[in-house]
Amino acid sequence: MDSQVESTGTHNPVAYIFSEDLVKTSSLLPSNRNRSLLVYSLIHAYELLTTCNDQTSRRFVVVRPRPAGEKELLAYHTHDYLKYAMAQPSDAQNLLIAPQFGLEDDCPKFHGIKDYITHVAGATLTGAAVIRDEASDVAICWDGGRHHAEKARASGFCYVADCVLAILFLKRALPSRLPSRKPRVMYVDLDLHFSDAVSQAFHKPGSATTSQVLTLSIHHAAPGFFPVSPLASLPKVDDPALDPFTLSVPLKAGASAKTFLRIWPIVERIKDIFRPDFVVVQCGVDGLAGDPMATWNWSLGGEGSLGWCIHRIVHEWQGKNLLLGGGGYNTPNAARAWTYLTSVAGGKPLPLDADIPEYSGYLHFKPSFTLDVPAGNMQDQNTEEYLQTIETTYEKILSILHSRMVSQTLQAIV
Numbered sequence: 001m002d003s004q005v006e007s008t009g010t011h012n013p014v015a016y017i018f019s020e021d022l023v024k025t026s027s028l029l030p031s032n033r034n035r036s037l038l039v040y041s042l043i044h045a046y047e048l049l050t051t052c053n054d055q056t057s058r059r060f061v062v063v064r065p066r067p068a069g070e071k072e073l074l075a076y077h078t079h080d081y082l083k084y085a086m087a088q089p090s091d092a093q094n095l096l097i098a099p100q101f102g103l104e105d106d107c108p109k110f111h112g113i114k115d116y117i118t119h120v121a122g123a124t125l126t127g128a129a130v131i132r133d134e135a136s137d138v139a140i141c142w143d144g145g146r147h148h149a150e151k152a153r154a155s156g157f158c159y160v161a162d163c164v165l166a167i168l169f170l171k172r173a174l175p176s177r178l179p180s181r182k183p184r185v186m187y188v189d190l191d192l193h194f195s196d197a198v199s200q201a202f203h204k205p206g207s208a209t210t211s212q213v214l215t216l217s218i219h220h221a222a223p224g225f226f227p228v229s230p231l232a233s234l235p236k237v238d239d240p241a242l243d244p245f246t247l248s249v250p251l252k253a254g255a256s257a258k259t260f261l262r263i264w265p266i267v268e269r270i271k272d273i274f275r276p277d278f279v280v281v282q283c284g285v286d287g288l289a290g291d292p293m294a295t296w297n298w299s300l301g302g303e304g305s306l307g308w309c310i311h312r313i314v315h316e317w318q319g320k321n322l323l324l325g326g327g328g329y330n331t332p333n334a335a336r337a338w339t340y341l342t343s344v345a346g347g348k349p350l351p352l353d354a355d356i357p358e359y360s361g362y363l364h365f366k367p368s369f370t371l372d373v374p375a376g377n378m379q380d381q382n383t384e385e386y387l388q389t390i391e392t393t394y395e396k397i398l399s400i401l402h403s404r405m406v407s408q409t410l411q412a413i414v
C-alpha cells in the first residue's frame with residue numbers, strides 16, 4: 001500500500017486519512033449511519049486540518065487513501081469470505097450461506113458493502129504505510145478499528161479486519177529500517193468491547209517464544225456480554241496456555257477516569273517491557289458516558305480520561321502511532337470525541353468547553369453545544385479489591401513478559 005500525501009509539512013505532520021469516497025462509504029455502515037460524515041464535518045468545522053496556530057502545534061496533512069486491492073485483503077481474509085461478502089446481496093443462495101460468514105443479524109449485507117470493505121481496509125492500510133514509511137509519526141483513521149471481524153466471518157458490526165491487516169503490514173520489516181531486528185507492534189484497544197478477533201488473530205496459546213505483536217484490550221466484561229471469549233478474562237498466571245503477548249484488562253460497569261488512571265501504569269509498564277516500534281490504538285468511544293451502551297462512565301477530558309490516555313500514548317511514548325476508530329453509538333458524542341482526540345494528536349487540544357462552531361451540523365450537538373463528553377452519575381463498580389486483583393495479576397504477568405523479552409535479547413546476542 002502506497003500513500004499519496006497531499007501536502008507536505010516541515011517535520012512529520014500528523015496524517016489524517018480522508019477522502020470523500022471514504023466518508024461516503026463509511027457512512028453506509030448500518031450500525032453507524034452517517035457517523036463518519038458527522039465526525040469529518042465537525043473536524044472540518046473546527047478547521048483542525050487547515051490551521052497551524054503556533055510552533056507547538058503540529059501540522060496535519062490530509063492523506064488520500066485508495067481502496068485496498070484483493071491481494072491486500074487476502075493477507076488475512078479468506079477468498080470465500082471476500083467473494084461472498086462483496087457479492088451483490090440477496091439471492092436465495094446468498095441467504096442460505098449467510099450464517100456461515102456471519103452476514104446476518106447485526107451484520108447484514110448492505111448496498112455498498114464492497115466499497116465499504118475495500119475503502120475502510122485501504123484507509124487503515126494507508127495510515128499504516130504513512131507511519132511505516134516515516135512520512136508521519138502519527139496517522140489517524142477514524143473509519144477504521146473494526147476489531148470483531150474475523151478471517152472468514154463478519155461479527156459485531158464489523159465486516160473487515162482492518163486492525164489485523166494493519167498489524168500484519170507493520171510487522172513486516174523494511175530492509176532499510178530496523179536492520180537489527182524485526183519491528184514490534186503493540187495493539188491497544190480502548191473500546192468498551194473486547195477485541196476478540198484481533199487478540200485471537202495473534203494469540204499463541206502455550207508458546208514459550210516471543211512475539212512481534214502484543215495485543216492489550218481494556219474492556220467491559222460480564223457474563224454474556226459481547227463478545228464472549230475466554231481471552232476476555234483476566235489472564236490466569238498458572239494456565240499452561242498463557243500467552244503474555246495476548247493481554248486483557250476486564251473492567252466492571254461504571255468504569256470511570258479514576259479507574260483508568262489507576263490501571264494505566266500497568267499499560268505503560270507493558271509498553272516499557274515490550275518497547276514497540278508501532279502502536280496501533282483502537283479508540284472506540286462506546287465506553288464514554290452518554291453512549292447507548294450505558295455500561296461505562298468514561299469521560300473525554302481530565303486525568304484518566306480517554307483524551308488523557310491518547311495524549312500519553314501520542315506524546316509520551318516512543319514509537320509511531322496509528323489511531324483508529326471503533327464503536328460509538330451516540331453519533332454526536334463520537335464526533336466530539338474523535339475531534340478532540342485529533343486536536344490532542346496535533347499537539348494543541350481544543351478547550352473542552354469550546355462552543356461547537358455554527359455550521360450545517362450544529363443542531364446535532366444540542367443541548368450542550370460544547371465539545372466535552374463529561375462523566376455521568378453512574379457508580380464505578382471497580383472496587384479497590386478488584387483493582388488490587390488486577391494489579392497483583394499483572395505483577396506476575398509483567399514478570400513473565402519481561403523474562404520472555406530478555407531471553408529474546410540474549411538469543412539475539414548469541
Ligand SMILES: [Zn+2]
Nearest residue numbers: 191193286327
Ligand atoms: Zn464496542
